[in-house]
Amino acid sequence: MSKFRVANRGRVDTSRPVSFTFDGKPYKGFAGDTVASALLANGVHLMGRSFKYHRPRGAVAAGSEEPNALIGTRRGPGRFEPNTRATVQEVWDGLETNSQNKYPSLKFDVGAVNDAAYMLFSAGFYYKTFMWPKSFWDKVYEPFIRAAAGLGVSPTEPDPDHYASRNLHCDVLVIGAGPTGLAAARAAAIDGLRVVLVDENSEMGGTLLSEPQAEINGTAAWQWLEQELAELKSMGVKIMTRTTAIGYYHQNLIGLVEKLTDHLQVLPADMPRERMWRIRATQVVLAQGALEKPLVFDGNDRPGVMLAGSAQTYLNRYGVKVGNRPVILTSHDSAWFSAFDLHDAGAKVQAIVDTRPQVRDDLIEAARKRGIPVKLRHTATATSGRLRVSSIRINPVNGDTVGAAEMISCDAVLMSGGWTPSLHLFSHTKGKLAWDDTQTTFLPKDTPEDCVIAGASRGLWGIEAALNDGAAKGREVALALGKSADALEFAVTHDRAGNGVSHKELPTDRSPGKAKAFVDYQNDVTAKDLRLAVREGMRSIEHVKRYTTNGMATDQGKMSNINGLNIAADALGKKPPQVGLTTFRPPYTPTTFGAFAGYHRGTHFELTRKTQIDPWAEAKGAVFEPVGQWRRAWYFPKPGEDMEAAVRRECVATRKSVGIFDASTLGKIEVVGPDAVEFMNRMYTNPWTKLKPGRCRYGLLCGDDGYIRDDGVIGRLTEDKFHVTTTTGGAARVLNMMEDYLQTEWSDLNVWLTSTTEQWSTIALNGPNAAKLLAPLVEGVELTDEAFPHMSCVDCTVAGMPARLFRVSFTGEIGFEVNVPAPMGAKLWDILWDAGQQYDITPYGTETMHVLRAEKGFIIVGQDTDGTVTPYDAGQAWAVGKNKPDFVGMRGLARPDLTAQGRKQLVGLLTDDRSKLEEGAQIVLDPNQPIPMKMVGHVTSSYTSDAVGQPIALALVEGGHDRMGETVHIPMLDRTISAKVTSVTFFDPDNARLKI
Amino acid sequence: MLLIHCPYCDETLPELEFTHAGEAHIARPENHGGLSDSDWESYLFIRTNVKGPQYERWRHLHGCGRFFNAVRNTVTDRFLTTYKADEPRPELSTLTGDEK
Known part of the structure; x- marks a missing residue:
């Protein structure tokens, strides 16, 4: 046993030694140790370097509030985690840990020159110090600051672990399993109420683990704890250790992260590393206790300077003395017990130094009995020791006068500035806080949630008070749930309730401007920084916080908030409640991305919708692209072909003979009912009354603002039934819009809307031989221009399958879309594929579809339109019904802005040098004008076109419809391209090719 | 995550099942031919954006699919009530308690 390990103290299992490494050096600990307690047992206080100044730092706390002792932990490839709190990470045999933010070594770190340049790095330094020359920022200042400041290094390998998500409903959730939470759970667990008790620590008990001297109703604390936990389990209470309540969300939804494997030497097969619980609790008891505050004085961050309560925890819970010659520095009774x-x-113990002029007699007496020197009404003004505190400088204080200094040699300074109720989760509920002048802290007041807060989190000190308050609050929530039981009562002997005073920074006889008196250890913020922020004009505490970074990031002000507030309020000359507190935000402690992501990673990140024909395309070697949530075949490269070659081949083959295309992803909505035609008249810009059953029409959908929302071919199957198609990505949006108007504006219409997108497999055949290929397979209709002209639809039979056949064309060729019940899609595809061999049938993907439609000037909504394009802008005035009393968008289209001259209009572009334009490229009228040039539009679509014989492009250009034949210019990085404005229809303008 | 009561299903369900659909009680003008540009602008774009109880529309998208109305306090994010689309706008003074 090391000289800092105390025999017969603590809860670690001395029969189970473990070895781990810190910065490559092996250390021994025991099962039950944290990395921090095990290092302290080995006399190691130096555990890290600070964020900004690279000052040597050690553990200042013993729990999750630790700001300094942040380490990297490793368990083989991929399993590396930075910024783990050494005070929380449990040791196991083989654990590798490393210190952070140091180079070349923790003991000698060149970054520590920042500490010497302290005056340079004060609050807001990055707004001031590195202002000029401006060009230095990117190349010199920022890389330097990023390299010098910071915490751990992000892992670079994929995380091999998996993470689970669970939901849970309960009657009462108790957060925190110290005496308050234990008693609350016990009082609430009556009459079948489902109670869940959670605690972030590896063991339940909270304060009880650090105070074994207490006796509860005559039973020693640890024995009482064991009995109580057994009793709670037998009552059906769900007890969750290593489970942190990270956030309190609306209506009692609490996020919990349960750590399952970080403490295990051997990873169980298939066990998730962490589990995110979403608990919906009818009632919540917050029993998170209180956090001890540091005292603010020069050198209060040296390794060996730590919180007195934490030292007590190390001693009583882990059996570790943090020092053999400690000095206690306090403004609160509690630290005396640590001594x-x-x-x-x-x-x-070298001395108990208390800032107060008077202290309880029994404490003085107990100190005297042990021969511990006591210094009342003293301040601390400095510490010394390079990598570990070796002495503290104290001075007597008389009113405003700081007297002569005295040095006390020591190996630890245990400080206490009093206690701050943990109000993080309470604040997440939008709970209101009230300033308490006697305790100089904020206490909880009201919350809109069904939640009570108990024990030390509402300013009650001591185990007896905590137990009784917890029991009372547990009973209260049980009563709210309609269950009542007798009140529980607790009497505690050897309790250590006490009180104290709260300070801003401690008075000093030296220049306060030179003091490195830290308020926020994690962000390296000193008292001087806070005062500087106020001097430089920050008035709101939120501004002070952001200017100095006090209480920001993962720390969330657990240690720094009240000290920071006291100092800022003093600098502002205001009372703390007038200044107010900054907002606590979730998560309570740093949470892994894995826990948030849960199952949603890799291929499970988002669902992938696949058509029935997808396996065929995959077997054919198709390259896919995501469209909405669909995976669509993009093109079908043959061996040796790149995308350009494949698409050109597909285009040529389709225009020459026949191409086959999977159009199943098209959105489909069936509009049915006696008022279906009236509904269609009102929704779409086009007139529908005169469309005969069996015929189709291109439909254009606008919003009431007059802008194009969607389009698609719509077939009227019978008088009262329309088959509406939408864009692939727009299906859900269009149905939602239709439902909105139908339900809330036109509830008088008798119409049903049904999404049929996934009920049909849709196969498109396009090309001069499309009819020849299909005709022999079709029963019920003759595929001639007379019997089934372009823009017809019919329910019939294709290859023996019930089918809904459309004669439509998105390519300018003879075209059909065959819809069959979805599961039959693959079979039909095979039949068409076999039958098409005699015509050299070619499968094509979405890219070829885009080229072929662009050659004909057909728009893609969302590519050639951007939400500010009207049917007139798009050259589709013909699709707008002129004689309808109303349709969605009608009034909008008459808005002054939409009828104004000079709107951007869709046109074609042909480049003079026959080069292909870049989609998104900006267009100007005069290429010689000074920069910045006036941009008059942009290229929306651009393709290589063999049918046209040169590349083609579509573009939105100001006043474009009046610029036919004019030349516009497209400035690129290396040159300016000129192009002629043309009609959007590049190919077969007379539609001669649609005839069979 | 909020809990929302669907007045059609008469069940209180998690927010995930619902989508927000903008401010409520903004009727589309019926005879908009004679409507001035500024009136049409108001209908299209101008919303009250209250700090406090706000009338708004929701849709039980992943449930019954119905649009309904609600009063939600935009400060506390609490629903005061939800009601069917054709029901009259409730007076704020009649809405006291939180809806659980």
């Missing part, structure tokens, strides 16, 4: 416990464990 007594350490003395009783064999340490030689």
Whole structure:
């Protein structure tokens, strides 16, 4: 056993030693140790370097609030995590840990020159110090700051672990399993109420684990704890350790992260590393206790300077003396007990230094009995020691006068500035806080949630008060749920309730401007920084926080908030409640991305919708692209072909003979009912009354603002039934819009809307031989121009399957779209594929579809339109019904802006040098004008076109319809391209090719 | 995540099943031919954006599919009530408690 390990103290299992490494050096600990407790047992206080100044730092706390002792942990490839709190990470045999933010080594770090340049790095330094020359920012200042400041390094390998998500409903959730939470759970667990008790620590008990001297109703604390936990389990209470309540969301939804494997030497097969619980609790009891505050004085961050309560935890829970010659520095009674416990464990306490003029007699007496020197009404003004504190400088204080200094040699300084109720989760509920002048802290007031807060989190100190308050609050929530039981009562002996005073920075006889008196350890913020921020004009505490970074990031002000507030309020000359507190935000402690992502990673990140024909395309070697949530075949490269070659081949083959295309992803909505035609008249810009059953029409959908929302071919199957197609990505949006108007504006219409997108497999055949290929397979209709002209639809039979056949063309060729019940799609595709061999049938993907439609000037909504394009802008005035009393968008189209001259209009572009334009490229009228040039539009679509014989492009250009034949210019990085404005229809303008 | 009561299903369900659909009680003008540009502008674009109880529309998208109305306090993010689309706008003074 090391000289800092105390025999017969603590809860670690001394029969189970473990070895781990820190910065490559092996250390011994015991099962039950944290990395911090095990290092401290080995006399190691230096555990890291600070964020900005690279100052040597050690553990200042013993729990999740630790700001300094942040380490990297590793368990083989991929399993590396930075910024783990050494005070929380449990040790196991083989654990590798490393310190952070140091180079070349923790003991000698060149970054520590920042500490010497302290005056340079004060609050807001990055707004001031590195202002000029401007060009230095990107190349010199920012890389330097990023390299010098910071925490751990992000892992670079994929995380091999998996993470789970679960939901849970319960009657009562108790957060925190100290005495308050234990008693609350016990009081609430009556009459079948489902109670869940969670705690972030590896063991339940909270304060009880650090105060074994207490006796509860005559039973020693640890024995009582064991009995109580067994009793709670037998009552059906769900007890969750290593489970952190990270956030309190609306209506009692609490996010919990349960850590399952980080403490295990051997990873169980298939066990998730963490589990995110979403708990919906009818009632919540917050019992998170209180966090101890540091005192703010020069050198209060040296390794070996730590919180007195944490030292007590290290001693009583882990059996570790944090020092053999500690000095206690306090403004609160609680630290005196740390002194007594350490003395009783064999340490030689050098002095108890208390800032207060008077302290309870029993404490003075207990100190005197142990021979511990007591210094009342003293301040601390400095510490020394390079990598570990070796002495503290204290001075007597008399009113405003700081007297002569005295040095006390020591190996630890245990400080206490009093306690701050943990109000993080309470604040997440939008709970209101009220300033308490006697305790100089904020206490919880009201919350809109069904939640109570108990024990130390509402300012009650001592185990007895905590137990009784917890029991009372547990009973209260049970009553709210309609269950009542007798009140529980607790009497505690050897309780350590006490009180104290709260300070801003401690008074000093030296220049306060030179003091490195830290308020926020994690962000390296000093008292001087806070005062500087106020001097430089920050008035709101939120501005002070952001200017100095006090209480920001993962720390969320657990240690720094109240000290920061006291100092800022003093600098502002205001009372703390007038200044107010900054907002606590979730998560309570740093949470892994894995826990948030849960199952949603890799291929499970988002669902992938596949058509029935997808396996065929995959087997054919198709390259896919995502469209909406669909995976669509993009093109079908043959061996040796790149995308350009494949698409050109597909285009030529389709225009020459026949191409086959999977159009199943098209959105499909069936509009049915006696008022279906009236509904269609009102929704779409086109007139529908005169469309005969069996005929189709291109439909254009606008919003009431007059802008194009969607388009698609719509077939009227019978008087009262329309088959509406939408864009692939727009299906859900269009149905939602239709439902909105139908339900809320036109509820008088008798119409049903049904999404049929996934009910049909849709196969498109296009090309001069499309009819020849299809005709022999079709029963019920003759595929001639007379019997079934372009823009017809019919329910018939194709290859023996019930089918809904459309004669439509998105390519300018003879075209058919065959819809069959979805599961029959693959079979039909095979039949058409076999039958098409005699015509050299070619499968094509979405890219070829885009080229072929662009050659004909057909728009793609969302590519050639952007939400500010009207039917007139798009050259589709013909699709707007002129004699309808109303349709969605009618009034909008008459808005002054939409009828104004000079709107951007869709036109074709042909480049003079026959080069292909870039989609998104900006267009100007005069290429010689000074920069910045006036941009008059942009290229929306651009393709290589063999049918046209040169590349083609579509573009939105100001006043474009009046610029036919004019030349516009497209400036690129290396040159300016000129192009002629043309009609959007590049190919077969007379539609001669549609005839069979 | 909010819990929302669907007045058609008469069940209180998680927010995930619902979509927000903008401010409520903004009727599309019936005879908009004679409507001035500024009136049409108001209908299209101008919303009250209250700090406090706000009338708004929701849709039980992943449930019954119905649009309905609600009063939600935009400060506390609490629903005061939900009601069917054809029901009259409730007076704020009649809405006291939170809807759970």
